[in-house]
Amino acid sequence: MKIPVIKLDNIAVKFINQQIFKQLNFTLNSGDNWAITGKSGSGKSVLLQTIAGNISISGGNITYHFMADVQQPAGNTPVNFHRFIAFAGARHHFKTLSNTSNFYYQQRYNSSDSEDTLTVSQYLQSVKANEHKPLYWTYDRTVAALNLTGLCDKQTIKLSNGETKRLMIAAALLKNPLILLLDNPMTGLDIATRQTFNILLNEISASGISIIMATSAFEIPDCITHVAVLNDGNITQRLTKQEFNTIEQQHADKPVIDKEALSGLLNSFTTAHNYKQIVSMGDVHIQYGDKTILNNINWQINPGERWALLGPNGAGKSTLLSLINGDNPQAYANNIILFDKKRGTGESIWDIKSKIGFVSPEFYQYFPTDNSCLQVIESGFYDTLGLFRPSIKSRADQALNWMKALEIDQYARHLLKNIPASAQRLCLLARALIKNPALLIFDEPCQGLDDHQQQHFKSIVDAICSISDATLIYVTHYQHEIPDSVDKVLRLDKGEVV
Incomplete structure (x- = not known):
């Protein structure tokens, strides 16, 4: 009993x-x-x-x-x-x-x-x-x-x-x-x-x-x-x-994306993406104390390329991304070129971040607890983790339009900390997309999303890649999450390219 x-x-x-x-x-x-x-x-x-x-x-x-x-x-x-x-x-x-x-x-x-x-x-x-x-x-x-x-x-x-x-x-x-x-x-x-x-x-x-x-x-x-x-x-x-x-668990049908509406969102914030090299790394080595995190990394990303960055937990993927996203000070001690400029030749971290739309799994923990979802997305225009200036109506409207495209507009006035984890992820994805950046870095973006949301997000990524020249780095541990537009792979293990 x-x-x-x-x-x-x-x-x-x-x-x-x-x-x-x-x-x-x-x-x-x-x-x-x-x-x-x-x-x-x-x-x-x-x-x-x-x-x-x-x-x-x-x-x-x-x-x-x-x-x-x-x-x-x-x-x-x-x-x-x-x-x-x-x-x-x-x-x-x-x-x-x-x-x-x-x-x-x-x-x-x-x-x-x-x-x-x-x-x-x-x-x-x-x-x-x-x-x-x-x-x-x-x-x-x-x-x-x-x-x-x-x-x-x-x-x-x-x-x-x-x-x-x-x-x-x-x-x-x-x-x-x-x-x-x-x-x-x-x-x-x-x-x-x-x-x-x-x-x-x-x-x-x-x-x-x-x-x-x-x-x-x-x-x-x-x-x-x-x-x-x-x-x-x-x-x-x-x-x-x-x-x-x-019970047969059916995967959701592939959503139909309105490419015309998506193109309008992207074109409403246009920047010139005329770069010869997005990323160029030569024999990059990162070490903390006696621990080597990355060793002899050579990687070149050309405009319009779509890469999957793969590898087990602790392989060095997050550290590699931090060198590209301007978050790691050891970039200055290495041979790294970002958007045609060598690190350490006068560019600021904000110059780099202005060209990148970035999402990582733990990102949402660092936003102010009093920011609404709409404010968090609008902060993507300024590359700050939260909105620390008065909202601009035209940019708030743009943020709301992105929320509608990602089917999360019902959370616009809710605090980011109070909505489901899946909706938090999608808010940060909207924040990354809102300024139409030259480089998109998606670090495990589908964590916490249900099957429909995963399929919807993949379809949006593929649509963006089909109508724009955006360059993409996509990190995941699940093969089925990789968008169809991804056609290149860099695989890391124990800090080295394998």
Whole structure:
């Protein structure tokens, strides 16, 4: 007989004055592991946060049945359910050594400033483990299982997106929880790491931890026993994994893009793109202390070329992009030409950024929390991470038109921090496109997007490439995400071109 561990009875949840759930029911039984899937914005992350106790319910009840077996200490502060639940989400909460969160995007590439952050080892050792049972997930076991051994002395701010994801999952495991909540844990992980992670989830389940994870319908790990499909704040299907696998998951049809409207958006902010070379690198070498990040990189990107930049987590892709985007000061010590000018010959960082539309997975963490989505997109005209000047109506109108093209105009007046992660990604894509730059750099742009949104974005990229001379660098760990217009590949591994 199944024993309930957590039960949600007719819960209602409001988040940022929006009704997410009205009468939602969900039960986690002992021995079960659930995958929560559905369209972007359907409420998957909110459901996990609600179970974790991070979002209050406005109606119904949540019962944490496992608390009946918890022996409360006499005379001391009672133990609450939070101790037994660990949550690994899409956003990190790293602190500096002075216990602040005042990071800036380029900090990871500036050695003096990045030293002000905890190392991986220090971060993990600060996690307090539960003592309700013998600890299975010890420090050594967890570090080895998440392949963090070689990163222990690395500052957290210097980690790649995939490495950060592994660290957050390791921190959650070190709590030795009864329930582990994972918000899209596979995004940002390369193919080999995803395969290893599938095996790890089996071990986590076998260690007595129940798993509830938000994930794509096309990435259901082996340990999952049940699948819930969310749609508009309701669980529309509850299936065993076997039943779910028998349902053919259809990819969305390729969207039809209005090229004429797109051409109008691009031509409304025109700049001359008359360059002989977009990027030229000769024997580029990047090193931090004794650690070589990039070694003997030679790469030439000509106008109108469309490249995929591929490689496993930690291969050096983000560092390579930082040299192109003007974020890494070591560019001055290398033979790098950007837009026909050698770095260090008088051009400013803002000269470089004015020619580039850039998106990276962690980018949204560095925008002001009081900026609306419309303001964030308008800031793309000025290459600032947020709008720090009065809005100009014509440019705000242009930002809104891009939001309409990306099907996110309903979020125009919402704060960026309060909208679904998928919509945040699309806002930053609109910000990158709004000034019609000579070079587009998309670093894992489809993270968190559902299948329709991925197809829609790919179609927009292909349409832009067909009607403009934009040059493209596209980074992804998923072959199916690469736009059809991409026809060149640079592959990195361990800091070298392979």
